[in-house]
Amino acid sequence: MLLFTLDATSPVPRYRQIVERIREMADADRVEAGTRLPPTRVLAERLGVNRATVLRAYEELWALGYLEARPGSYSTLRQRVRVATAGERMPDALDWKELATPAAAQVHEAYRRFAALTGEPPSPGVINFGTLAGDRALAPVDELRRVVARLLREEPGVVVEYGAAQGHAGLREAIAVRLRAHDIAIGADEVMITNGAQHAIELVAKLLVAPGWPVVVERPTYSAAVPLLRFAGARLVEVPMRDDGMDLDALAARLGRVRPAFVYTMPTFHNPTGITTSQAHRERLLEICHGKRIPLVEDSFEEELKYFGRAVLPIKSMDRDGVVIYLGTLSKLVFPGLRVGWVAAPRKCIERLVALNRFASLSTTTLGQAALARFLTEGRFEAHVRRVHATYRKRMTVLLRRLRETMPEGVSWTEPQGGYTLWLRVPGSPAHEPALLEALAAVKVAVAPGSIFFASDPTELGLRLSISNLDEGAIAEGVARLARALRRVVGR
Amino acid sequence: MLLFTLDATSPVPRYRQIVERIREMADADRVEAGTRLPPTRVLAERLGVNRATVLRAYEELWALGYLEARPGSYSTLRQRVRVATAGERMPDALDWKELATPAAAQVHEAYRRFAALTGEPPSPGVINFGTLAGDRALAPVDELRRVVARLLREEPGVVVEYGAAQGHAGLREAIAVRLRAHDIAIGADEVMITNGAQHAIELVAKLLVAPGWPVVVERPTYSAAVPLLRFAGARLVEVPMRDDGMDLDALAARLGRVRPAFVYTMPTFHNPTGITTSQAHRERLLEICHGKRIPLVEDSFEEELKYFGRAVLPIKSMDRDGVVIYLGTLSKLVFPGLRVGWVAAPRKCIERLVALNRFASLSTTTLGQAALARFLTEGRFEAHVRRVHATYRKRMTVLLRRLRETMPEGVSWTEPQGGYTLWLRVPGSPAHEPALLEALAAVKVAVAPGSIFFASDPTELGLRLSISNLDEGAIAEGVARLARALRRVVGR
Numbered sequence: 007m008l009l010f011t012l013d014a015t016s017p018v019p020r021y022r023q024i025v026e027r028i029r030e031m032a033d034a035d036r037v038e039a040g041t042r043l044p045p046t047r048v049l050a051e052r053l054g055v056n057r058a059t060v061l062r063a064y065e066e067l068w069a070l071g072y073l074e075a076r077p078g079s080y081s082t083l084r085q086r087v088r089v090a091t092a093g094e095r096m097p098d099a100l101d102w103k104e105l106a107t108p109a110a111a112q113v114h115e116a117y118r119r120f121a122a123l124t125g126e127p128p129s130p131g132v133i134n135f136g137t138l139a140g141d142r143a144l145a146p147v148d149e150l151r152r153v154v155a156r157l158l159r160e161e162p163g164v165v166v167e168y169g170a171a172q173g174h175a176g177l178r179e180a181i182a183v184r185l186r187a188h189d190i191a192i193g194a195d196e197v198m199i200t201n202g203a204q205h206a207i208e209l210v211a212k213l214l215v216a217p218g219w220p221v222v223v224e225r226p227t228y229s230a231a232v233p234l235l236r237f238a239g240a241r242l243v244e245v246p247m248r249d250d251g252m253d254l255d256a257l258a259a260r261l262g263r264v265r266p267a268f269v270y271t272m273p274t275f276h277n278p279t280g281i282t283t284s285q286a287h288r289e290r291l292l293e294i295c296h297g298k299r300i301p302l303v304e305d306s307f308e309e310e311l312k313y314f315g316r317a318v319l320p321i322k323s324m325d326r327d328g329v330v331i332y333l334g335t336l337s338k339l340v341f342p343g344l345r346v347g348w349v350a351a352p353r354k355c356i357e358r359l360v361a362l363n364r365f366a367s368l369s370t371t372t373l374g375q376a377a378l379a380r381f382l383t384e385g386r387f388e389a390h391v392r393r394v395h396a397t398y399r400k401r402m403t404v405l406l407r408r409l410r411e412t413m414p415e416g417v418s419w420t421e422p423q424g425g426y427t428l429w430l431r432v433p434g435s436p437a438h439e440p441a442l443l444e445a446l447a448a449v450k451v452a453v454a455p456g457s458i459f460f461a462s463d464p465t466e467l468g469l470r471l472s473i474s475n476l477d478e479g480a481i482a483e484g485v486a487r488l489a490r491a492l493r494r495v496v497g498r
Numbered sequence: 499m500l501l502f503t504l505d506a507t508s509p510v511p512r513y514r515q516i517v518e519r520i521r522e523m524a525d526a527d528r529v530e531a532g533t534r535l536p537p538t539r540v541l542a543e544r545l546g547v548n549r550a551t552v553l554r555a556y557e558e559l560w561a562l563g564y565l566e567a568r569p570g571s572y573s574t575l576r577q578r579v580r581v582a583t584a585g586e587r588m589p590d591a592l593d594w595k596e597l598a599t600p601a602a603a604q605v606h607e608a609y610r611r612f613a614a615l616t617g618e619p620p621s622p623g624v625i626n627f628g629t630l631a632g633d634r635a636l637a638p639v640d641e642l643r644r645v646v647a648r649l650l651r652e653e654p655g656v657v658v659e660y661g662a663a664q665g666h667a668g669l670r671e672a673i674a675v676r677l678r679a680h681d682i683a684i685g686a687d688e689v690m691i692t693n694g695a696q697h698a699i700e701l702v703a704k705l706l707v708a709p710g711w712p713v714v715v716e717r718p719t720y721s722a723a724v725p726l727l728r729f730a731g732a733r734l735v736e737v738p739m740r741d742d743g744m745d746l747d748a749l750a751a752r753l754g755r756v757r758p759a760f761v762y763t764m765p766t767f768h769n770p771t772g773i774t775t776s777q778a779h780r781e782r783l784l785e786i787c788h789g790k791r792i793p794l795v796e797d798s799f800e801e802e803l804k805y806f807g808r809a810v811l812p813i814k815s816m817d818r819d820g821v822v823i824y825l826g827t828l829s830k831l832v833f834p835g836l837r838v839g840w841v842a843a844p845r846k847c848i849e850r851l852v853a854l855n856r857f858a859s860l861s862t863t864t865l866g867q868a869a870l871a872r873f874l875t876e877g878r879f880e881a882h883v884r885r886v887h888a889t890y891r892k893r894m895t896v897l898l899r900r901l902r903e904t905m906p907e908g909v910s911w912t913e914p915q916g917g918y919t920l921w922l923r924v925p926g927s928p929a930h931e932p933a934l935l936e937a938l939a940a941v942k943v944a945v946a947p948g949s950i951f952f953a954s955d956p957t958e959l960g961l962r963l964s965i966s967n968l969d970e971g972a973i974a975e976g977v978a979r980l981a982r983a984l985r986r987v988v989g990r
Contacts (some may be wrong), residue, residue, distance in 0.1 A: 069810055188939040
């Protein structure tokens with residue numbers, strides 16, 4: 007016997023009230039499975055509603071699995087599997103650690119190690135030399151807001167359609183134009199847009215790396231490339247960085263013995279060391295890869311940050327016959343939150359990367375792509391670059407001067423021609439890193455710890471310092487703190 | 499001997515004019531390698547400029563690789579590798595087909611096959627039953643514009659910071675709230691944001707599939723999942739769809755013999771058939787996977803499109819102990835151009851997916867995520883869903899009625915309870931698909947051809963029809979054309 011009434015004042019439709027009351031009773035076991043519901047006519051009379059209202063409620067209860075019967079003859083309450091509520095959650099039935107593939111487990115391990123080392127966002131009072139994002143205070147957000155507003159008025163299609171897997175045609179064209187300013191002669195059809203530069207590296211790895219195949223990386227190299235390449239199955243072959251870039255004699259020797267899927271290099275403002283290679287180094291690197299017919303992946307994530315004026319052209323600019331896969335992004339200068347990067351490569355390479363993108367994430371956000379296209383073609387990016395160069399140049403100048411003034415004997419560092427970062431070498435064994443980081447935490451300085459940039463065991467004790475989010479005063483104070491901490495560590 | 503003059507009226511700085519003139523001469527071989535440049539003092543006098551101007555030009559020429567000497571004694575032109583221009587491009591030195599891995603080659607092959615079958619965007623006059631994107635005419639773009647404008651004023655951080663790999667916290671919370679409306683009791687920490695639902699499938703495949711491992715899919719299944727799963731190395735085990743969903747007897751029998759990495763299902767508005775399974779089917783499917791401890795991936799890309807009112811709850815709503823990985827998106831209803839999808843799963847599963855995302859594409863566009871978060875929390879999404887349901891319900895009703903009125907004998911179709919699509923079966927062998935598509939092209943009707951939805955050889959001749967972008971008149975006219983074409987094909 008079902009005992010309930012309806013709330014005539016409620017905005018909830020009456021059929022739905024009936025559904026909810028009966029569900030509540032069934033879920034709370036106040037009526038048992040096997041109980042027969044009253045015929046629709048009977049319940050309708052009792053509740054003072056139309057018979058169709060009850061019929062609709064019974065239909066819904068049937069669809070929800072509360073009634074045994076087939077549609078048309080709703081009658082018996084059945085033992086329904088209950089909706090799980092947060093309160094009555096059981097322990098996981100599955101062991102996700104067991105279920106994960108070995109490759110995925112390795113990535114998870116790297117993620118945890120990174121999180122432990124780079125950790126929480128720095129707390130107030132900490133001077134953070136760790137981040138590589140451009141200074142948010144300099145970001146032209148108001149300009150972007152106006153660009154987006156006009157965009158959504160004039161081209162609503164950018165949010166209501168699926169984008170092309172190769173990327174927004176207008177942005178590809180704008181990037182091709184921008185690359186020509188760096189003497190890279192390329193058409194929009196040789197450009198594809200990615201979900202940031204990280205994703206560009208991933209697509210290249212997917213195209214060229216099968217499990218067990220070697221890939222040449224620099225030592226040290228971009229930290230987040232390592233787990234990505236290993237996930238693709240790459241066996242990493244490390245070639246040491248010297249003061250002038252990757253050791254090309256060592257590279258040539260390695261290539262005599264192994265045939266890598268590609269050589270991964272950051273010739274401009276190398277991450278983490280900040281080193282920019284010379285024209286002669288670039289020519290020889292290209293010649294080596296060309297001679298061996300090995301793709302050269304040029305990651306130029308900070309191409310636009312040459313603020314000390316000395317011009318060096320990308321390796322891609324000399325790439326007459328398509329050996330270089332060039333990776334770029336504007337995220338280091340504007341709007342990392344838009345997630346836009348790109349690959350510039352020969353068409354036959356691009357079309358294969360596009361296929362991989364089509365069946366993985368489909369496309370990059372069209373809103374962000376179209377907004378950046380306008381930002382570039384309207385000259386706003388160029389103007390922004392000019393504005394911020396002066397700022398970053400001053401910051402790097404202060405950093406270098408303060409290091410010269412304060413660093414204890416034995417500490418050395420690179421002198422970048424642009425970009426955000428330099429590499430600080432501390433005398434001692436790489437095994438001392440935890441103690442070094444502890445000393446830095448004590449003086450409230452955050453850095454990127456050197457060990458994360460090594461694909462195998464680190465060969466030196468180093469730190470990456472970035473000036474991207476610190477004004478000149480903070481840099482000066484930060485270096486003073488750093489000097490205090492290092493004097494304790496080095497002095498030991 | 500260098501012969502050139504400077505343009506005193508040009509806005510280009512004079513040092514840069516010197517650089518450009520000498521580069522032009524060297525690149526055009528008008529001066530040979532080995533030529534000595536005049537001393538800075540001599541050239542400065544000749545051009546009527548400051549000596550420092552010439553020095554700066556020589557420094558830049560050295561950095562660009564045009565001079566042999568070391569900085570400080572610029573003198574001899576060297577044989578520089580020339581910048582490649584579009585005109586003098588050589589044939590590719592690398593064979594990208596050879597360099598691609600077998601897995602990547604397979605994806606490229608699938609991409610070309612898809613492109614050939616689904617092809618160009620339909621030309622004017624064609625009635626397009628092929629697309630699955632929501633109707634752009636119904637999209638609340640003006641509302642989005644206002645939301646974005648306020649967002650960029652109030653939270654500029656969303657574009658100037660790198661997003662979290664798990665996704666925007668506000669959006670994860672808003673999605674958790676929305677999922678509770680579907681009786682899925684879940685917290686924001688059990689949700690991760692992906693670059694669309696396609697990317698969600700990819701991350702799950704990366705986590706759970708190693709080369710050679712089996713994965714259960716429906717036959718037919720979502721076309722773009724197939725190349726993705728194969729790229730991950732999956733061996734696809736197909737279980738046929740019946741009128742009430744995946745054949746669970748067949749599934750149970752298969753699971754007696756193979757242990758798949760996961761079972762992939764679309765219980766609600768299955769793509770391509772449009773079938774929605776019953777509560778009883780859902781309970782049994784969950785029970786089967788639970789019993790075998792096999793993850794059940796529930797792809798609910800059209801969860802919000804239940805416009806025929808019959809409520810069925812997601813399998814995830816009954817998932818008390820974490821067997822179900824639930825994939826969702828709002829792209830079918832609003833703003834596919836924002837590229838936002840999600841995974842809802844146990845925390846230990848989510849944290850592993852986050853790690854994979856961190857080292858692949860880093861994060862999804864924060865701008866799009868934050869905009870959708872506001873769109874959801876301000877009730878705009880809910881209101882939009884109510885508005886469009888009526889429209890799509892009418893369209894589907896017209897499609898079903900017209901099919902009943904016009905289809906030749908032997909043609910059959912599914913009767914969906916919502917969603918955009920139904921599945922039309924045509925008598926005859928799947929080998930007749932090219933002839934069928936030709937007949938449709940002749941009457942100017944575009945559809946999604948059935949063969950793309952089969953992981954192996956198709957077992958029936960079918961078409962997927964979608965009403966998402968056609969008004970009622972176009973649907974009626976489209977069905978009339980379809981009937982004409984089918985009468986010819988079936989009549990043979």
